[in-house]
Amino acid sequence: MATKELGKAFEPADAEKRLYDYWLKNRFFAAKDKSESPAFSIVIPPPNVTGMLHMGHALNNTLQDIIIRFKRMQGYNTLWMPGMDHAGIATQNVVEQQLRKEGLSRHDLGREKFIARVWEWKEKYGGVIINQLKRLGCSCDWDRERFTMDEGLSQAVREVFVRLYNEDMIYQGDYIVNWCPRCHTAISDLEVEFKPDQSNLWNIRYPFADGTGEIVVATTRPETMLGDTAVAVHPDDPRYRDKIGKKVMLPLMNKEIPIIADDYVTMDFGSGAVKITPGSDPNDFAMAQRHHLEIISVIDTEGIINEHGGKYKGQERYEARANVIADLEKGGYMVGVEPYAHNVGQCYRCKTDIEPMVSKQWFVKIKPLAAKAMAAVTKKKTRIVPSSWEATYFDWMNNIRDWCISRQLWWGHRIPVWYCGGCGKVIVSTADPDKCPACDGTSLKQDEDVLDTWFSSALWPFTTLGWPERTQALKTFYPTSLLITGFDILFFWVARMMMMGLYVMKDVPFKDVYLHALVRDEKGEKMSKSSGNSIDPLVMIDRYGTDAFRFTLAAYTAQGRDVRMSPERIEGYKFFVNKIWNAARLTLSNLADYDENRSLNAPDALPEKWIKAKLNETIEEVTRSLDEYRFNDAAASIYNFIWHEYCDWYLEASKPALYGKISPERKLATQRTLKEVFGAMMQLLHPFMPFVTEELWQALSGSDENSIMVSRFPVVREEWSEKEAEKEMEMLMDIITSVRNIRGEMRIPPSVKLKVLISTADEATRASVENGARYIVNLANLESLTVEENLREPKGVATGMVGSTKIFVPLTGIVDIAGEKARLEKELAKVSKDLEQSSRKLANHDFHDKAAPEIIEKEEGKLKSFQEKFVALEGALNKLKEMNRQGMA
Ligand SMILES: [Zn+2]
Ligand SMILES: [Zn+2]
Structure with a gap:
């Protein structure tokens, strides 16, 4: 037979490159739009265009490639759809940093030039990760690679926006959003990271306007009091029942605000009365809407106090805090201050403290979409694996809030809404309008905002297949078969694809969702550059091979x-x-x-x-x-x-x-x-x-x-x-193992050939052993093998058992029995000591309380190996003692 000569060792670096090129050249990764074979498709979780391969990607893409190669070999017409995400904030930040080095800001360039610059960056540096995925061996259909900002996908984004708008599913409204004063954009609730902060709780006196006393409120952000429009108490709080409806004088601002009652107030927090700042707190904002309170924003988009902040106008928010505290103390309004630990929200991108802010944003009405996405999972049209994640999915969907889809960035899909300068008409259109349909005026201005990055990725399973066109690929591969992704983007991405897929395509985007865990180090710690435990996949590939x-x-x-x-x-x-x-x-x-x-x-x-x-x-x-x-x-x-x-x-x-x-x-x-x-x-x-x-x-x-x-x-x-053959061979293997064990226990060198006797009570076993004698002789290295029915135990043998079959290994002349016995006794004594020490250590409460889990685990492993050694030594010693009894030693 013609086989190839193999080198001494596998050379991964050479083979990986050569074979990947060979696969590409032969187009083995290519899916067919139309095929007799059943379809199997996966869309890749698109990595950010700024991305570099980390362990999370490596895991995610390895698992996808395993399934896609498996299905391809099973004869499916497989499609693994690759692509990248434009990653709004991330990419904009990278290019802004580049500009900063040149002493420029994006405002110096202006919108158009800045966007051209981002595209330039993308062509030159973006998508490094695609080549890294190739090194991982990924068999994506690269000819179909898509980008969320390419022409087709951008058109699809407009189509969906316009459809939602026309069906009254998109609206614009005043809303309190998480604002990053550094990135100058609203970010979603999911993008806020909470960091524990040791701060203070300030208790401030608000005098009644009629001079009959005062009410004390507690706050962690005294500077926001400039925008207070009420004080709230619980309706059932006996301390304040007769105060509801009265007015208090807002210190430093000399302005009257009402005392209102709302169930939301917790009676046992502080004094039971809270200041209400609808412009700076989401809960207060909700309360203001319930009670039709005035909403005043005192902090601007840069984090600076604005004209509504009286004499503090122009001060940075934390500078204003210090001044407000000083003035409250001076005016005798400060009752006291106590240390207070709480969580502060930060921008996940730049770690700047979030400033809740009221602004005009675009929203998608989410409840009707969420209801359908939940039903699809209930009806098993989409299966979540492991199923334990289903509860989390339902819980989140039940408590979902409208989706704020506008972002104050430049890099992204610009919202397809134009405002007519002539008559004020709002035009929502998939194509850029050149004149106003109402007044024929041409002074049209497009909305400044772009869409949340997740808006386009929510459409990924069908836009990558050519939607809004009715392509053959869409027909063949939608709904896709499987999505593999990390559990951390179940809400960001998976849930939104479910909602949009059902809304646009009237069908789920995928039949199965497999959620994998995160990659951690061997102790279970999160990997990070700062703790020095992160692993670079490419270094591992270079060192050990893909x-x-x-x-x-x-x-x-x-x-x-x-x-x-x-x-x-x-x-x-x-x-x-x-x-x-x-x-x-x-x-x-x-x-x-x-x-x-x-x-x-x-x-x-x-x-x-x-x-x-x-x-x-x-x-x-x-x-x-x-x-x-x-x-x-x-x-x-x-x-x-x-x-x-x-x-x-x-x-x-x-x-x-x-x-x-x-x-x-x-x-x-x-x-x-x-x-x-x-x-x-x-x-x-x-x-x-x-x-x-x-x-x-x-x-x-x-x-x-x-x-x-x-x-x-x-x-x-x-x-x-062949069940019978399997059983028979396994019995022979057990006999061989038993002889090898005796060899090991008695320290008989492998080169010494043994004479072995086998005794069995049963005719069939005897026949099997005789038939397989050649394998036993060969693999246990025997000089001879004798098989007999009901053989009497000879003298001077070590004995092994396989079922009811006895194996005798004569030791006379092979083993120095007295010396071996002494050695075994000595070793046994040592292991007994180790065993005792280790068990004592593990029984100690101090050790259990203080030692790290991996130390305890290690000690338990040691104990187990001592126990095993003990049993083996004891067994060997008993065999020798047995021979003693027979008068052989
Ligand atoms: Zn930021
Ligand atoms: Zn007009």
């Missing part, structure tokens, strides 16, 4: 658990790659003289039947695990098969036949099995380790004409399920 890296990610991806990574773990799977390579060299060298035609009538012997039965089980397990997105189970199953069953047992058991020591027929049957099993093994492994498997597949076939990635994924073959 295959080892990907396999590690899959092996540690268990549903509902963090993915804990360390370079050592990846290195561990690099050894697995080496193991596979060495097994391949051995396999291929034994196939050099293989003649397939001559092998046709050669019958399989026991090891062949056994390994094929095991292969069947592995195929079944890997397939089922991948169908259920149990990546770690699939990886474990294929790992065990390759390492333990194929390498440890089958390759060893097949050697006599391969070396022609049995018969030409046996050699042919063994060669045939090696080829079939090794090939199937590579196919099962291919989705996880695409490169080394392709290299070996081509070596096996002696040609690069046929690629593993378009070969058919193995299926269970009924004729290979």
Whole structure:
């Protein structure tokens, strides 16, 4: 058979580049718009155009590639749709930073030039991540790559906006939003990060306007009092029941404001009375709407006090705070101050404190959309995996607020709304209007704001397939089959795609959503540059190869658990790659003289039947695990098969036949099995380790004409399920293991050939052992094997048991029994001591309270290994004592 000569070791750097180019050249990643085969599609969570590959991307994209390669090999017409997100704030910030170095701001350039500059940046530096995904082996259909700001997608965004607007689902309103005074934009509730802050609670006296007393309010932000328009108490609070409706004099502003009653007030916080600043607090804003209070904003978009702030006008918000406190103290209004720990909201991009602000924004009415998105999950039209996330999804959807979609940025999809300077008409249109339809005037001004980045990504599953055009791709691939993403964007993205997909396409965007966990370090800590525990995927790929890296990610991806990574773990799977390579060299060298035609009538012997039965089980397990997105189970199953069953047992058991020591027929049957099993093994492994498997597949076939990635994924073959043969072989393996254990316990060198006696009560077992004697002799390295029914136990033997079968290994002349006994006793004494120390340590309460969890875990591991050692030594010693009893020592 023509096989390729393999080098001594796998060279990932060379093979990865060569094979990826080969796949691209042969267009194996390309999906067909129309095909006889069933469709299977995934849209990529589009990485930011500013993005660089981090461990989160590496995990996310490895899992997608595993599924897409698996489905492709199963014969599906697979599409993995790639692309990138324009990432509004992130990208704008990058270019603004670049400008700042030149001493410029975006305002110096003006909108048009600034946007041109962002495009320039994108062409030059954007999308680095796409090449990094290629290094990860991702088999995306790159010819279809989309960008959320490209022409087609931008047009789709306008279509959806206009449709929502015309159906009364979009409105503009005054609203309190989270404002970042640094980025100059509203950001969503989800984009606010909360940081614990040790601050103060100031208690301030507000005198009644009629001079009959006072009411005390508590606040963490005294400067906002400049914009107070009421004081609120709980309607049932007995302290204030007769004060409701009275007026107080707002200190420093000399202005009367009312005392109102509202259920929202907590009676036991501070004095039970709170100041209401609708312009600076979302809860106060809601209360103002309920009570029709005046809404005054005293802080402007830069975080500076404006003209409504009296004499504090022009002061920065924290500077104003200090001055307000000083003036309140001077005026005798400050009752006291106490330390107070609370959370302060910050911009997730630049960490500036958020300033809640009332401004005109565009909103999507979300409740009707959310209701349909919930129903789709209830009806299982979309399945969330793991299902534990469903509750979180429903909870969030039930409490959802209208979606503020406008952002005060320049980089993004500009809102398709124009205002007529002549008659004031509002024009909402998919195309730029050139005149006003009402007055024919041409002085039209487009809305300054752009849409939230998530607006376009919410449309991603259908816009990437060509919507609003009714393309064949849309027909074939929508709804998509599966979405794989991190649980952290369930609301940002997944929920919004559900809502928009159902609204626009009248169908769910995907049938399954698999949510994976975050990648952490091996101790479970979050990875970060500052704590020095972050892992750069590209460094890992350079060091250990892509295959080892990907396999590690899959092996540690268990549903509902963090993915804990360390370079050592990846290195561990690099050894697995080496193991596979060495097994391949051995396999291929034994196939050099293989003649397939001559092998046709050669019958399989026991090891062949056994390994094929095991292969069947592995195929079944890997397939089922991948169908259920149990990546770690699939990886474990294929790992065990390759390492333990194929390498440890089958390759060893097949050697006599391969070396022609049995018969030409046996050699042919063994060669045939090696080829079939090794090939199937590579196919099962291919989705996880695409490169080394392709290299070996081509070596096996002696040609690069046929690629593993378009070969058919193995299926269970009924004729290979041989339960009897499996049981028989496993009994022989147990006997061999038992002899090997005795060898190990008694420290008999592997080169010493043993004479072994086997006693069994049962005729069938005896026949099996006799049939398989050659494997036992060979693999346990025996000089002779005697099998008898009900053999009397001879003297001077170590005994092993497999079921009711007894294995006797005579030791006389092989082991120095007295010396061995002394050694075992000494070792046993030492282990007993270790064991006692370790158990005492673990029983100690102090240790449990103070030690870090990983230290405790380590100690528990030590204890377990001492216990195991103890049992083994004790067993060996008992065997010797047994011989003593027999008078042999
Ligand atoms: Zn910011
Ligand atoms: Zn007009």
